Amino acid sequence: MRASHSANPEAAPGFPDVSAQVIQELQRHLPTGSLLWQPETLAPYECDGLTAYRELPLAVALPSTEAELVAVLQTCHRLGVPIVARGAGTGLSGGATPHARGVTLSLARFNRILEIDPVARIARVECGVRNLAISEAAASHGLYYAPDPSSQIACTIGGNVAENSGGVHCLKYGLTLHNVLRVRGYTVAGEPIEFGSDAPDAAGLDLLAVFLGSEGMLGIAVEITVRLVPKPELARCIMASFGDVRDAGNAVASIIANAIIPAGLEMMDQPMTAAVEDFVQAGYDLDAAAILLCESDGTAAEVAEEIERMLEVLQAAGATRLEVSADEAQRLRFWSGRKNAFPASGRISPDYLCMDSTIPRARLADMLTAITAMQDTYGLRCVNVFHAGDGNLHPLILFDANDPGQLERAERFGADILETSVAMGGTITGEHGVGLEKLNSMCVQFSPDERSQMLALKAAFDPSGLLNPGKVIPTLQRCAEHGRMHVHRGLLPFPDLPRF
Amino acid sequence: MSTLPGIRTALHDAPEESLSRQALSRSGGAMPQSNDAVHPPDNAMPSRSLTPVSSDPEAERLRDAVRAAIADASPLCLQGGGTRAFLGDPVDARPLSVAAVRGIVDYQPAELFITARAGTPVAEIEAALAERGQYLAFEPPRFGASGTVGGMLAAGLSGPGRMAGGSLRDAVLGTVLLNGRAEILRFGGQVIKNVAGYDVSRLLAGSLGTLGIVLEVSLRVAPRAVASATRVYDLPDSDAIDQVNRWLAQALPVHASAWHDGHLYLRLQGARAAVDEACQRLGGEAMPADEAAAFWDALRDHRHPMLATRPGAESAEPPLWRLALPPTHPPLALAGKVLIEWHGGQRWLRSELPAATIRASVQAAGGHATRFRPGARPEPGVSSLMPLTGPLARIEQAVKLAFDPHGLFNPGRRPYAAPTA
Numbered sequence: 001m002r003a004s005h006s007a008n009p010e011a012a013p014g015f016p017d018v019s020a021q022v023i024q025e026l027q028r029h030l031p032t033g034s035l036l037w038q039p040e041t042l043a044p045y046e047c048d049g050l051t052a053y054r055e056l057p058l059a060v061a062l063p064s065t066e067a068e069l070v071a072v073l074q075t076c077h078r079l080g081v082p083i084v085a086r087g088a089g090t091g092l093s094g095g096a097t098p099h100a101r102g103v104t105l106s107l108a109r110f111n112r113i114l115e116i117d118p119v120a121r122i123a124r125v126e127c128g129v130r131n132l133a134i135s136e137a138a139a140s141h142g143l144y145y146a147p148d149p150s151s152q153i154a155c156t157i158g159g160n161v162a163e164n165s166g167g168v169h170c171l172k173y174g175l176t177l178h179n180v181l182r183v184r185g186y187t188v189a190g191e192p193i194e195f196g197s198d199a200p201d202a203a204g205l206d207l208l209a210v211f212l213g214s215e216g217m218l219g220i221a222v223e224i225t226v227r228l229v230p231k232p233e234l235a236r237c238i239m240a241s242f243g244d245v246r247d248a249g250n251a252v253a254s255i256i257a258n259a260i261i262p263a264g265l266e267m268m269d270q271p272m273t274a275a276v277e278d279f280v281q282a283g284y285d286l287d288a289a290a291i292l293l294c295e296s297d298g299t300a301a302e303v304a305e306e307i308e309r310m311l312e313v314l315q316a317a318g319a320t321r322l323e324v325s326a327d328e329a330q331r332l333r334f335w336s337g338r339k340n341a342f343p344a345s346g347r348i349s350p351d352y353l354c355m356d357s358t359i360p361r362a363r364l365a366d367m368l369t370a371i372t373a374m375q376d377t378y379g380l381r382c383v384n385v386f387h388a389g390d391g392n393l394h395p396l397i398l399f400d401a402n403d404p405g406q407l408e409r410a411e412r413f414g415a416d417i418l419e420t421s422v423a424m425g426g427t428i429t430g431e432h433g434v435g436l437e438k439l440n441s442m443c444v445q446f447s448p449d450e451r452s453q454m455l456a457l458k459a460a461f462d463p464s465g466l467l468n469p470g471k472v473i474p475t476l477q478r479c480a481e482h483g484r485m486h487v488h489r490g491l492l493p494f495p496d497l498p499r500f
Numbered sequence: 501m502s503t504l505p506g507i508r509t510a511l512h513d514a515p516e517e518s519l520s521r522q523a524l525s526r527s528g529g530a531m532p533q534s535n536d537a538v539h540p541p542d543n544a545m546p547s548r549s550l551t552p553v554s555s556d557p558e559a560e561r562l563r564d565a566v567r568a569a570i571a572d573a574s575p576l577c578l579q580g581g582g583t584r585a586f587l588g589d590p591v592d593a594r595p596l597s598v599a600a601v602r603g604i605v606d607y608q609p610a611e612l613f614i615t616a617r618a619g620t621p622v623a624e625i626e627a628a629l630a631e632r633g634q635y636l637a638f639e640p641p642r643f644g645a646s647g648t649v650g651g652m653l654a655a656g657l658s659g660p661g662r663m664a665g666g667s668l669r670d671a672v673l674g675t676v677l678l679n680g681r682a683e684i685l686r687f688g689g690q691v692i693k694n695v696a697g698y699d700v701s702r703l704l705a706g707s708l709g710t711l712g713i714v715l716e717v718s719l720r721v722a723p724r725a726v727a728s729a730t731r732v733y734d735l736p737d738s739d740a741i742d743q744v745n746r747w748l749a750q751a752l753p754v755h756a757s758a759w760h761d762g763h764l765y766l767r768l769q770g771a772r773a774a775v776d777e778a779c780q781r782l783g784g785e786a787m788p789a790d791e792a793a794a795f796w797d798a799l800r801d802h803r804h805p806m807l808a809t810r811p812g813a814e815s816a817e818p819p820l821w822r823l824a825l826p827p828t829h830p831p832l833a834l835a836g837k838v839l840i841e842w843h844g845g846q847r848w849l850r851s852e853l854p855a856a857t858i859r860a861s862v863q864a865a866g867g868h869a870t871r872f873r874p875g876a877r878p879e880p881g882v883s884s885l886m887p888l889t890g891p892l893a894r895i896e897q898a899v900k901l902a903f904d905p906h907g908l909f910n911p912g913r914r915p916y917a918a919p920t921a
Contacts, residue, residue, distance in 0.1 A: 119745050120828040143749065164695045175693065177702075178670050191891040198826035200662065200845040201706075203868035203886040204896050205914075206669055209702035213695045230751040257610035259633060259723030299751060301773030358691040360611050391611075392693045430693035438696070445696055449683040453903070454698050460898035473697060 005053050015101040015469070018079050019058045022103065025079070026061060029071035036060040045104050048089040048096040049151075052353075052407060053436050057084065057098035064109045066186075066222060073190035073220065076103055082469050083188070085216040087128060087159030090151040092354055093435030095162060095215045095471060102469075107158050110222055113137050121228045122181060122198065127158025127221050131165075134226065143228035146173035149431070150339060157224050164213030166431035168264045168338070171389040172297075173229065175431070177212040182225040188462045193219060210457065215433050216468040218461035232297035235263060236307055237331045240314045241288035241321035245269060248290035249365035251317035252388045255294065256361065258313050260306060264295035265389030266338050269368060272345075272383040272396075273337070279344040282337030285321050290368075292319075292388065293334055341385040342396070349381070349398035353410045357421035358430035361391045370420050371395055378413040380406070392430035393421070419444050434472045442472070443479035451476065553617060553676050553716045554684045558601040562713055565596055566682040566908065575911045578709040580619060581646035584655045586873065588708045588913040589883055598713050599648055604628055605716065606690070613673055613690045615718040618650025625649055629721055637665025637722040642801045650714045656706020659800035660756040660767070663827075663842045665722060669705040676716035677704065680904030690718045703899070709910045711903040725755070727775040730792035731784030733764040737831045740764040741844040745828050748843060752778050758799055759840040760806060767796060799841070806839045807848060809873050819875030821849040821858055825867035832861050848872075855882045887915040 023037045036042055037059040046054045058081070063069040076083050082102030089096055098104045110126035113133065117123075118141035123134050131152040135144040148167035149155055155165070161183060164176045173179070182196040196208035211218055242248035248267055255262060268276070269290050277284045284291055294314070296306040311322060325331035337344075345352045359367055364386065371382050381398045395417055399410040418428040418441040428434070428441040442451065454473045459465065474482075553559050569576050575593040579585070602619035609632040616625055623645055629635050639659030640652045653675075658667045674688030677700070687700035704714060735743060740759040744766065747754055753770030766784065768775045779786070787795065798804045807820065818836065825832075827844035836851025851858065855871060862869040863886075871884040878884075888896050897917040901907075 117828070118749055119742070120826065121745075121749055141749070164699075166693050170693060174666065174670070177699070178666060187891055187895075193891050193895075195892075197824070197866065197868070199824040199867040200667065200827070200842055201824050201868075204888040204892065205707055205711075205899060206656070206703055206705060207892070207895065207899070209669060209699050209705070210899075213699055230749055232751050253610040256612060259726075261723065298771070299774050299777060301777055302753075302771040305771045305773050358693045360608070360691060362608070362611065387693070390692045392691075425689070426691055427689050427694040427696045429696050430691070431695060433695050434697065442697065447685070449681075450685045450687065450697075453679060453683070453685055453700070456902035457698055457700065457899060460902045461895055463898075 015082055015099075016080060017101060018081060019101075022075065022079050022081050023059055025075045026059060026072060026103070029075065030061060030063065030068055034062045034064060034068065036062070045086070045089070045098060045106070048086070048094060049092045050094040050097065050435065050437055052401075053094045053097045055098045055100050057102055057104040058100070060104045060106055062106045062109055069105075069220070069222065070186060070190040072103065072105060073186055073188065076466060077189045077464060080464070080466065082466050083220075084468050085158075085162070085220055087156035087162070088130070088151075088154045090155040091159060091163060091433065091435065092356070093163075093429065093433040093437040095433050095435040095468070096159075097436050099469065105220065107156070107220075107222070110158075114223065116141065116143075116228075118143060120198070121230075122225055123228055124223065124225045125157055126223055127161070127185075128156050131155050131157055131160055134228075138228050139231070141228075142231050144231050145179065145226055146229050147176050147179055150342065157226065158221050161212055161221050161224055162214065162216050163431065163433040166387070166390075166392065168266060168387060170387065170392075170431075171265060172261050172263050177209065179227045180208070180212060180224060181227055183208060183211060183221045184223040185219050185221040187219050188464055188467050196225075198225060213433070215435060215472050217458055217472055218467065220467075232263075233299050234303045235295055235297040235328075235331060236303050237264070237296075237325045237334045238292075238294040238307065238310055238314065239284070239321075239323045239325075239334050240292040240294065240319040241285040242290050242292070242318065243288065243320050244318070245290045245368045246365040247318040248292055249362070249368070249388075251292060251314055251319065252364060253361050254313050254317050255310060256389070258309065260309060260313070262294050262306075262310065262389060263297040264293065265387075266293040267291070267364065267384075267386040267388035268338065268341070269384040271381070272341060272385050275348050275383055276337040276340055276344040279347055280336045280340050282333050284337055288320065293338055295331075338385065341383075341394070345383055345396045345398065348383075350400045350402065351398070351407075351410075353397040353399065353414050354432075355393060355395045355397065355414050355417050356429050356432035357418050357426055358390065358392045359421050359424045359426035361388065363424045363426075364388060364391065367393060367420065367424065371417065374413055374416055377416075378409045380410055380413055382413070387430070390430070391426065393417075415441060436471055439471075439474040439478065440482045442474050443482050448476055448479070451479070553601070553605075556601060556617070556715075558619075559678070559684065559715050562596070562598060562601065562678055562715070563682050563684065566678060566680070566713070569594075569908050570680075570682065570906055573906065575908050578654075578713060578910055580648035580651035580654075581621065581644065583642075583644035583647040584651050587655055588885060588910075589915070591910050591913050593911055598650060601715050602648075609634055609721075611690065612692070612721055613718050614721050615674075615690060615716060616649050617716050618648060618653070618714045620649050621645070622647050622649055622652050633724050634721045635724050636671065636719065638662055638668045638671050639665070639800050640668060649717055649719075653705055653714055653717050654707060654709040656708075660758065660796050660841060661769075663845060664755040664769070667705075669702050671720040672701045672705050672717065673720055674718040675701040675704055675714055677711070677903075678713040678715055680712060680906055680908050684715065688718065692720060708913045710900060710914050710916070712909060725753075725769040725771075727772040728755070728767065728769045728789075728792075729775050729779050730787040730795070731766045731768070731779065731782060732787050733766070733784045734762060735759070735764045736762065737838065737840060741828065741830070741840065744843045747782065752782070754778075756796065757841070757843050760804075760838070765795065767792070804839065806837060806850065817873075817875055818850045818852045819871050819878070820873035821851060822870040822872040823847040823849055823858075823862050823867055824869075825862065825865050829865045829867070832865060834858060834861055855879050859886060883915040885915055888917070893917040
């Protein structure tokens with residue numbers, strides 16, 4: 001078996017073992033087939049997209065109706081049993097890793113599209129609806145849902161809400177938080193609750209803002225209203241090659257500085273380009289040190305104007321080769337490489353760790369240089385794909401989990417990237433979330449007072465502390481232990497740096 | 501090509517530097533070395549050497565004031581530029597000016613953000629952005645020249661461009677907060693994509709200073725569109741709402757809309773080609789550019805006759821209500837003068853109707869109603885903000901206590917539920 005961590009090192013204490021009782025009670029509320037508790041049926045739920053962390057939950061509940069869902073919540077609440085909500089299980093930070101003493105609440109059966117209103121340009125859907133399914137359902141009205149995480153074929157809108165997911169078009173169209181109007185769901189105790197509104201704002205504090213990206217720790221979302229936008233008439237993509245990563249990084253900053261907000265602006269380094277070209281034959285320039293994909297969308301006239309301006313900027317920034325997609329087939333081919341970055345990495349390495357930090361755009365080249373040096377330090381390769389337009393990095397650290405010590409080295413490599421990102425004025429996670437994976441890095445980014453404030457905020461929504469315990473906000477004790485293990489990191493690097 | 505200075509020259513700029521320095525020298529902070537305060541041309545370490553807000557003596561003074569307030573159990577009424585004090589319900593507490601923590605800390609046009617201390621006048625920020633061809637896309641209403649960015653954040657209001665450019669809340673990237681335990685806390689940052697921990701910064705938008713004292717805020721900024729045009733149509737309100745929403749379902753550069761007194765005003769903004777094309781397609785009557793600019797500015801800053809409160813005339817006018825509604829909802833049958841913005845999402849109503857009547861009608865339509873200006877005789881016992889009910893009210897109240905356990909900040913400003921045992 002692969003080397004992996006048992007999850008929740010700190011969570012099991014404090015939660016009573018009431019497995020027999022909770023299974024017995026849930027059986028009363030859920031039909032056969034909606035409750036899994038025998039170990040062999042639990043195995044598919046032992047991890048999410050972060051496969052290095054595995055744990056068997058006490059049971060998996062798969063309610064099909066809101067009444068069943070409420071019964072699960074009320075039962076767990078009464079018995080003090082942790083609840084871990086789960087959508088499609090594609091999350092990359094362990095947000096849905098089970099809790100050993102908890103119930104995994106699968107929301108996959110809430111998968112109906114309830115309403116598409118083409119005039120109001122909104123879709124009301126259940127949380128288990130796949131991201132791409134929303135756009136497919138809206139397509140006949142010439143509308144789509146803009147945030148497009150790479151896993152959009154599989155990931156659910158409920159999971160997107162939990163993680164505040166991004167994608168390749170965030171710079172122009174925003175993150176999940178900019179595109180969700182309303183969330184209806186339940187508190188930990190099973191009380192109905194609604195955040196946001198079909199109006200542009202809702203009464204009271206903006207609790208929707210806190211709920212979005214809260215990784216299943218504040219409540220359970222069952223119905224989500226999203227904003228739809230008109231499908232652009234046309235999209236074209238420029239593929240630009242650079243002989244030097246620094247030039248490519250500067251080109252990104254230069255595009256923004258020239259008042260252009262491209263629909264997409266992606267960067268890949270040479271090793272990444274080679275890996276994907278070998279996989280999908282996208283026609284990438286294998287001689288380039290880095291390539292940029294710059295997309296423009298809008299009306300034909302708008303696109304022509306913007307492509308012209310971007311070509312000028314890229315030329316001035318030292319591009320060695322520029323190619324504009326001539327038709328939709330070529331545009332999709334340009335993107336096919338980028339979209340297959342992860343599977344292509346899977347082909348060149350038995351395992352990889354995907355990082356997700358964000359840095360100011362101007363530091364892209366510095367970061368690539370730093371990562372190159374880290375490859376020697378940790379003796380592992382790293383290929384890089386960046387949402388360059390918003391400074392969101394996805395370095396993929398390649399390793400072999402069957403080789404003792406490699407997972408641990410890969411994780412230290414990753415932590416080093418995250419800490420470097422914080423030191424550069426960035427953040428440890430741009431769109432994948434903290435989950436279990438980045439708990440230690442949270443100790444680096446936030447002070448004890450800041451973490452205490454976040455824990456107090458969590459308690460305002462979930463006084464029982466039963467929703468996804470042990471995730472996102474590390475306890476003071478955990479950070480203290482982390483500090484002891486990495487004494488030089490007990491303090492922030494560059495303690496004088498304001499971190500924002 | 502309209503070229504903004506890129507990252508290479510971004511902060512080698514006298515006005516911004518001098519602004520920050522003035523601010524720091526006023527507040528007694530350390531003077532930055534010029535080489536450290538600017539973004540070097542070779543993209544080395546960006547400017548991070550300004551005094552962190554936590555060691556700004558003015559921030560320390562506020563921290564002491566909060567400590568004293570905790571010790572005396574004496575609540576505070578937070579004051580910035582004093583231009584938005586009419587929002588929410590009146591506060592009866594000791595005034596504390598937070599305006600001296602001021603100055604632009606960091607502005608990087610190519611990174612699309614600006615960071616400023618809370619007491620910085622919005623006018624100062626807008627002037628700095630304008631020099632780089634950028635702006636605050638949420639177009640915050642300005643109620644006077646002294647309005648501060650902290651007050652703007654606390655009020656959480658957005659202007660005509662909100663539906664196209666996003667709301668103020670959408671543009672918030674990070675904050676530094678002095679909470680009710682006298683702790684100075686940073687949330688969020690300067691980058692657009694950031695999901696580390698809970699999004700506390702955006703929660704502060706519109707919280708009317710009831711969760712703490714914001715010391716510093718980072719906002720996303722946007723490049724100004726190349727072209728803009730305004731078209732005018734003669735339409736009744738229901739047709740106007742329907743028409744503008746049908747246009748929005750097409751890929752058209754519709755940026756803002758307003759309806760008042762039988763006229764629909766449509767602002768188009770974007771690439772030159774897109775705006776020209778849309779003008780042709782959508783017809784209507786062209787509004788001359790200077791007239792259009794004046795119209796949208798007056799709307800934004802509440803100088804439009806329908807929104808303006810003339811000094812001394814407040815007592816003669818009916819209350820001004822702000823109704824937030826699902827944009828496509830048909831006009832409500834409420835007696836009074838109406839101005840519709842945000843494609844139907846924000847509707848202003850001058851009406852003498854009882855608050856309960858207005859709120860019931862708006863709630864039934866899926867929205868909420870704020871008494872924005874109280875008018876002559878505010879109804880006793882009616883909050884200007886719509887109180888929450890049920891579990892949401894309990895959570896909101898618990899959130900308030902999580903930040904301000906001693907109830908120090910702006911007591912009474914928002915209708916929080918009373919704590920339950």
